Amino acid sequence: MQSLDRTKSKIKKLSASSVIKDDDSLVSFLTEVPEPLKEAMTTFIETHPNWDQYRLIQAALSGFLVQNGIESRSINRLYFQNMFSKNAFQKTL
Structure with missing residues (x-):
């Protein structure tokens, strides 16, 4: 239950963040994630309060594309x- 409340809170923060703007289009998708990857993501998010699953996936996908030759201003x-962003890697004490 606490995890669900935390996820809802993260979604509200994401919608208010400067990364997502009104004129941006969003696409949702479902995918299976191997358990070790899910556990690593959960650990990272729990120790970095400024990150959530959406920001992490966006950074990972855009970073992969940039590093592999995609030349797009919006992806960059x-x-x-x-x-x-400011305090991107701030850890909880």
Whole structure:
């Protein structure tokens, strides 16, 4: 139950973040994630309060595309906003 409440809270924060703007289009998708990857994501998100599953996936996908030769301003912008925003790697004590 606490996990569900935390997820709902993260979604509200995401919709208010500067990464997502009104004129951006969003696409939702479902995919299976191997258990070790899910556990690593959960651990990272729990220790980095400024991150959530959506920001992590956006950073990972955009970073992969940038590193593999995709030349797109919007992809670059997403990558840099997710990776280098203020306090991106602040940990909880």
